[in-house]
Amino acid sequence: MIKKYTCIICPNGCEIKATIEGTDTITSIEGATCKKGEEYVKQELINPQRNIASSVLVKDGILPLASVRLTKSIPKKYIFNVMNEIKKVRLEAPVKINQVAIKNVLNLSSDVIVTKNVGRKN
Amino acid sequence: MNTIKKDVVIIGGGPAGLAAAVQLKNKGISNIVILEREKQLGGILRQCIHDGFGLTRFKEALSGPEYAQRFIDKVEILNIEYITNATVIDITSEKLVTAISGCGLLKYEAKSIILAMGCRERTRGAISIPGTRPSGIYNAGVAQAYINLHNTMVGKEVIILGSGDIGMIMARRMTLEGAKVKAVFEVQPYPSGLPRNIQQCLNDYDIPLYLSHTITNIKGNSRLEGITVSKVDENMKPIPGTEKDYTCDTLILSVGLIPENELSLAANVELDNRTKGAIVDENYQTSVDGIFAAGNVLHVHDLVDFVSLEAENLSNSVANYISLGKLPKCNIDVLTDANIGHTIPQKISGEKDVKLSMRVKKPFKDCEIDIMQNNKVIKISKFKKAIPAKMLEVKIDKIQIKSLDNIKVVIK
Numbered sequence: 405m406i407k408k409y410t411c412i413i414c415p416n417g418c419e420i421k422a423t424i425e426g427t428d429t430i431t432s433i434e435g436a437t438c439k440k441g442e443e444y445v446k447q448e449l450i451n452p453q454r455n456i457a458s459s460v461l462v463k464d465g466i467l468p469l470a471s472v473r474l475t476k477s478i479p480k481k482y483i484f485n486v487m488n489e490i491k492k493v494r495l496e497a498p499v500k501i502n503q504v505a506i507k508n509v510l511n512l513s514s515d516v517i518v519t520k521n522v523g524r525k526n
Numbered sequence: 527m528n529t530i531k532k533d534v535v536i537i538g539g540g541p542a543g544l545a546a547a548v549q550l551k552n553k554g555i556s557n558i559v560i561l562e563r564e565k566q567l568g569g570i571l572r573q574c575i576h577d578g579f580g581l582t583r584f585k586e587a588l589s590g591p592e593y594a595q596r597f598i599d600k601v602e603i604l605n606i607e608y609i610t611n612a613t614v615i616d617i618t619s620e621k622l623v624t625a626i627s628g629c630g631l632l633k634y635e636a637k638s639i640i641l642a643m644g645c646r647e648r649t650r651g652a653i654s655i656p657g658t659r660p661s662g663i664y665n666a667g668v669a670q671a672y673i674n675l676h677n678t679m680v681g682k683e684v685i686i687l688g689s690g691d692i693g694m695i696m697a698r699r700m701t702l703e704g705a706k707v708k709a710v711f712e713v714q715p716y717p718s719g720l721p722r723n724i725q726q727c728l729n730d731y732d733i734p735l736y737l738s739h740t741i742t743n744i745k746g747n748s749r750l751e752g753i754t755v756s757k758v759d760e761n762m763k764p765i766p767g768t769e770k771d772y773t774c775d776t777l778i779l780s781v782g783l784i785p786e787n788e789l790s791l792a793a794n795v796e797l798d799n800r801t802k803g804a805i806v807d808e809n810y811q812t813s814v815d816g817i818f819a820a821g822n823v824l825h826v827h828d829l830v831d832f833v834s835l836e837a838e839n840l841s842n843s844v845a846n847y848i849s850l851g852k853l854p855k856c857n858i859d860v861l862t863d864a865n866i867g868h869t870i871p872q873k874i875s876g877e878k879d880v881k882l883s884m885r886v887k888k889p890f891k892d893c894e895i896d897i898m899q900n901n902k903v904i905k906i907s908k909f910k911k912a913i914p915a916k917m918l919e920v921k922i923d924k925i926q927i928k929s930l931d932n933i934k935v936v937i938k
Contacts, residue, residue, distance in 0.1 A: 410725040414581055415829055415916070417721030437910070454726065457576045457589055458702060459674060468677040471575035473589050480730065487702050501595055519575065520591035 409448060413440045420445055453477035457519070458490045460505055465497035465522040472505050476514040485510055497524040528633070533557040533848050535623045535636040537614050537789065540569020542821025543642035544597035545834040549841035551604045555848055559634070560601070560608035561625050567601070567608060568594035569644055570667070571830065573674045576695050582831040593830060617793045619814045638844050641790055641804065641812070641819040642837065645826055647692075648782040655687075657744025660751070666692040666780040670699070679703055681776025685753055686710040687741050691719040691828065691915070693780020698727035700778075707731070708772060711739040711755055713762050716889050718782075720828060720915050740764060741777075750775055783826045793817060800868040801825040807856035807873040808880045809843035810836070815852070818844055825870050825883070828917055832883070859932045865890075866935050867914070876927040882920045886912045886937060895920055898934040899927065912937065 409420040420435040428449040433442050447453055455477045459469040478486060486509055493505050499522045506516040533555050536543045539562030547560050566572065571579070574590030581587055584596070601608060612627035623634040647665040664672070664680055670692065672678040684705050686693045689712040697707045710728060715738050717724055728735055736755070742764050743754035752773040756764035785803040787795070796813035798805045803824040804812040810820050820840040821833045847853050856873040860882065867885040874880050890912040897905040897920065904926045912918055920935070
């Protein structure tokens with residue numbers, strides 16, 4: 405079976421055509437301009453992974469929100485479960501970039517980390 | 527009132543202004559100031575909380591605020607002066623800068639000005655969508671600011687017009703926050719954003735993208751109630767009989783960005799009608815001696831990495847300008863054929879290697895971009911694909927430039 409992919413690893417967004425045998429064997433691949441393209445297709449076949457970004461509420465901060473992201477991509481199917489966990493978080497200012505908001509979220513081996521410094525309101 | 531003397535005044539503390547300031551300081555130019563109208567440095571990156579910034583420069587997929595902070599940290603460590611809450615209200619060709627700020631009116635007399643004001647969004651008025659004027663219609667960047675900076679959700683049932691990157695990123699963002707994004711409509715026959723965003727922001731969340739479609743009516747009195755969409759023909763004119771109605775309480779417009787050049791005009795900086803940014807030479811100097819421009823105020827970029835790089839190159843020129851008092855003349859015009867939107871720079875000297883940034887006006891596959899001089903090809907660059915969403919770069923070596931005749935960039 406021939407499947408088409410748009411690689412999301414970098415902004416080049418290579419359009420990849422892959423011939424798949426069975427459920428996850430790539431027999432031929434074209435269109436990828438680097439090695440990461442094949443790894444991406446393999447992962448899309450077995451278990452698509454994504455990173456997500458959102459925000460968490462900050463108490464007494466100069467801003468109401470601190471942005472967050474994951475340290476490592478998670479299986480796509482858990483995106484909304486992780487969003488629910490992120491929504492529960494309340495941090496107290498000051499918060500710093502790289503501060504862990506949730507350690508090992510839902511046991512997915514990825515941390516939710518803060519991506520913006522938010523100082524404390526005077 | 528005292529006029530403060532500066533070597534360089536940088537207008538805007540976003541990615542271009544920050545990178546320019548750091549590079550100037552590294553080049554030994556210390557008497558500089560960044561004027562930023564917001565409360566914090568960082569520019570638009572503050573609200574771009576999604577990841578994918580810095581892949582080229584830092585080999586990491588950072589969020590916008592993290593990318594900005596790397597530069598803000600350098601500004602702090604290098605002790606570069608910056609003033610936030612300071613809105614520049616006027617600049618002149620004599621390099622006088624007037625700003626209003628928390629500490630009152632500020633007046634600077636600068637040897638050089640760096641324009642780094644970024645861009646703004648095209649609005650509903652600019653694209654003339656018929657219908658009523660209810661609430662619930664936002665530009666994508668405005669919705670992004672509401673959600674990511676002010677903790678205010680903009681709506682529940684969303685339609686997006688325009689397939690620009692910010693619109694697609696907001697489609698995903700609003701979906702994650704519980705909104706139902708029904709569809710994205712694009713008037714052109716091809717998407718205007720990057721392919722990876724179509725995949726990770728739309729396809730991943732089953733949000734359909736309809737090309738060659740536009741909105742032909744907006745309904746609702748106090749709040750938006752729905753829209754009518756029509757297919758368009760090859761001249762982008764709506765085709766009667768193809769109308770389809772959608773209910774929605776929110777319409778997001780992602781229909782293009784325009785460099786913010788009101789100040790530049792005040793100083794008689796000549797603009798390029800294609801980019802809406804300044805006409806610059808290979809030193810990023812505008813038509814006004816000592817005024818330079820880089821980043822989205824010059825031409826709209828798709829990647830911040832290129833903005834930082836451009837601003838650093840600009841600062842190298844500004845450092846030379848400060849020490850020499852002037853820069854060599856650039857008399858070779860860079861012209862383009864109908865399928866190339868524009869190039870930056872628009873003028874070169876022929877005295878040094880130069881990198882041309884450009885955008886194609888429609889998608890091409892397996893194409894080549896030829897640089898011509900006197901009807902002879904002096905450089906050929908091949909590309910597997912070229913799309914309007916992605917800026918291309920072509921390098922010309924000094925040795926390839928044969929004369930002082932104009933250069934033409936052609937795609938085939």
